[in-house]
Amino acid sequence: MATIQTFLQVLRSFVANVTTFWEVVSARWAQVFSQFVDNTPAVSAFFFDALWRQVSGWQLPDIAWVLFWDTSWQDMSRLWRALEQLWVALFDLLWLSLVALLPDTDNWWRDFLAIIQSEDAPAYITVTVRLIAVYFVLRLIRPLVNRLFARSATPQQRMLLRRGIQVVIIFAFVVSSLEILDIPLEIFFGAAGVLTLAIGFAAQTSVSNLISGLFLIVERAVELGELIEVDGTTGFVTSIGLVSTRMRTFQNLMVRIPNETMVKAKIINYSRLPIRRIDIAIGVAYKEDIKQVEKMLFTLAEDNPLVLEEPQPLFIFKGFGDSSLDVQLSVWTLSANYLSVFNGMQIAIKDTFDENGIEIPFPHITVYTGSETTPFPVGLEQQVLEQWRADAPLESITSVNQDSQ
Amino acid sequence: MGLIDQNQPTIDDYDRSELEPEVDVEQVVLEPEPEPEVAPPPRWWGDFPLEEYQVGRWQVGSMTLSIYRLPREWRIIYSQGNDPLDPTLDIDVPAEVEAIGIDDNVRRYMFSQTQSPVTLTPVLADRPLVVRPAIPFAIETREEITLYVSLPMWLRISVAGVQQPLYEVPSFRPSDTWFGDSTLQGELCYAARAPAQLNISELPKRPYRAIAPILIRNRDEGSLVLDRIKIPVEYLALYNSKETNQFWTQKIILEQSNGRTKLRLGWGSPQEADKTERVSAPRERARRGLDIGAFGGIFRNTRGLD
Numbered sequence: 001m002a003t004i005q006t007f008l009q010v011l012r013s014f015v016a017n018v019t020t021f022w023e024v025v026s027a028r029w030a031q032v033f034s035q036f037v038d039n040t041p042a043v044s045a046f047f048f049d050a051l052w053r054q055v056s057g058w059q060l061p062d063i064a065w066v067l068f069w070d071t072s073w074q075d076m077s078r079l080w081r082a083l084e085q086l087w088v089a090l091f092d093l094l095w096l097s098l099v100a101l102l103p104d105t106d107n108w109w110r111d112f113l114a115i116i117q118s119e120d121a122p123a124y125i126t127v128t129v130r131l132i133a134v135y136f137v138l139r140l141i142r143p144l145v146n147r148l149f150a151r152s153a154t155p156q157q158r159m160l161l162r163r164g165i166q167v168v169i170i171f172a173f174v175v176s177s178l179e180i181l182d183i184p185l186e187i188f189f190g191a192a193g194v195l196t197l198a199i200g201f202a203a204q205t206s207v208s209n210l211i212s213g214l215f216l217i218v219e220r221a222v223e224l225g226e227l228i229e230v231d232g233t234t235g236f237v238t239s240i241g242l243v244s245t246r247m248r249t250f251q252n253l254m255v256r257i258p259n260e261t262m263v264k265a266k267i268i269n270y271s272r273l274p275i276r277r278i279d280i281a282i283g284v285a286y287k288e289d290i291k292q293v294e295k296m297l298f299t300l301a302e303d304n305p306l307v308l309e310e311p312q313p314l315f316i317f318k319g320f321g322d323s324s325l326d327v328q329l330s331v332w333t334l335s336a337n338y339l340s341v342f343n344g345m346q347i348a349i350k351d352t353f354d355e356n357g358i359e360i361p362f363p364h365i366t367v368y369t370g371s372e373t374t375p376f377p378v379g380l381e382q383q384v385l386e387q388w389r390a391d392a393p394l395e396s397i398t399s400v401n402q403d404s405q
Numbered sequence: 406m407g408l409i410d411q412n413q414p415t416i417d418d419y420d421r422s423e424l425e426p427e428v429d430v431e432q433v434v435l436e437p438e439p440e441p442e443v444a445p446p447p448r449w450w451g452d453f454p455l456e457e458y459q460v461g462r463w464q465v466g467s468m469t470l471s472i473y474r475l476p477r478e479w480r481i482i483y484s485q486g487n488d489p490l491d492p493t494l495d496i497d498v499p500a501e502v503e504a505i506g507i508d509d510n511v512r513r514y515m516f517s518q519t520q521s522p523v524t525l526t527p528v529l530a531d532r533p534l535v536v537r538p539a540i541p542f543a544i545e546t547r548e549e550i551t552l553y554v555s556l557p558m559w560l561r562i563s564v565a566g567v568q569q570p571l572y573e574v575p576s577f578r579p580s581d582t583w584f585g586d587s588t589l590q591g592e593l594c595y596a597a598r599a600p601a602q603l604n605i606s607e608l609p610k611r612p613y614r615a616i617a618p619i620l621i622r623n624r625d626e627g628s629l630v631l632d633r634i635k636i637p638v639e640y641l642a643l644y645n646s647k648e649t650n651q652f653w654t655q656k657i658i659l660e661q662s663n664g665r666t667k668l669r670l671g672w673g674s675p676q677e678a679d680k681t682e683r684v685s686a687p688r689e690r691a692r693r694g695l696d697i698g699a700f701g702g703i704f705r706n707t708r709g710l711d
Contacts, residue, residue, distance in 0.1 A: 131672045154683070200702070272591070273588065275588055275593075301485060304580075305578045305580045306577065306581060307580065307581070308582050309581070309582035310535070310582045310583055310584070311583060334581065334593060
């Protein structure tokens, strides 16, 4: 109990600090702003109008997205669009009613701000105004972070920074609002105490995922936009949340992988290193000159501009196979060119082998239809067959068959 | 100055008397009927006026380029060959309209109104070029040598009324290569097929390739083994010698000291060239004493069998 009380005390002092900070900042803001409004009411109206237009035009990460940590904002966009419309309507209504209520003076802006800042302002108005401010600030964070750190940070780092800032702001807002509205924080903590046990059991997986997520972010095994393979699924990383990681496969399927799995599983990262080697297995007939084949393969690798000259292509004579001499050609290429080199080289190899009469053998299947029938006559062309028939009359064949029976 | 003149072969050492027979020998190989008085190759670059519905065709080496002008469209059609030293040089402006071939790449650019002329500017590659000497050799400490390298050029296509160039086509697309200490770190470069030469007359002379003289100084203790050299072509300007139509770059000075390679560039065209004019600026401006790590980069530990 003692520890909880100490914790509450710390929290309360933190809240008090945040609130004071907030008050100082907003008072300062009000002061500056009222001077500005005093001098040029028309300009300020224009300024506000412009600001609102600008802000409402942004495509937005959203409070909802931040709150539902793990849900990327595309998923939330439908809900969010509805909320946004509601929000705009609410904002207009609030604004109009405020303007209607305010005394009819030139400096109604200042009066309005004065009302908000004064001690006897209704708590819900203060909270609402702050909510609006927080909403704008949250909207500003994405473009601001993206612009400021466009070059110095990777998309991954920008995302983390953005989320960090958003969480701090929301936390500060929630705590200070509760304070203003006179809702004692103890209620939550009391309830939390009772629920801790239940939640602890229920949230085991989530917590495990959460901690795995932190490890994943710190370890930087995968980053946004990279091509990875996890548990047999290959795709581009679209988001790394605290609970799960999402990827988009080549078939354009969204795959969600719990972070716990990410931490335990073997991850192959195809994008991390700039170049990679492509191994092409080839079989040639036993009669072929292997030196000539090697020379031909190297020429092909040299002729393809996407195949790297250094590290040099590699030729490996893998062994004497069942029906072919097995060789391997390994060529290096830029990771991004993988597919075109993989296809291009194999097509070129087939074409060149065909041109030079080099045989690529493959196992043949002869169909045998059972012991009751005679085997298929395999491999005889019509002309040869007729010649054969002329040479050996039918009777002799049947007699041979009879003999064998 | 005097010292350098004594040690370094100058343009006079290579001049006509020695050079001419070799040029003839080379031409015998290339062309069945050599002409003793060789006229400089025609100028394939510069401004080319084109009327609407006219087409210009250039065959530069193994690359074929056609540019169509339509009232509202510029159309670029090109195809690339495999021979980096194809001696063909054929300019046909305006030419007959031909059907598009299978291997042709087509690019279209739309405008409200196209304007003549179309301009072809020779430029150097957009990535560094890695070149090897025919046989690797070592430079002893406190020694210096000059190597000559033949560089492939790109054709930058721009049209009147548009600031940005429309497109760049390589006269020959060199193979990619990797230059770095390992497969983990390094830089994507082009590989020059023609080896670096100690003697300028051994270089293939083509009107669509530029010659770059490279002076390499070894200020390190111990010898410097030259196996591969990375040439930072993005810092080089192009010069054209008026009489022979040969392209040149500035002299490149690579100085190795304390394990670092400092890059310095000569002023203007090199002394080996005759009267020249500057035809294109470098893609990037070089900082003084830039450390470019131009030597080495051999993969010793990636050759194993898996």
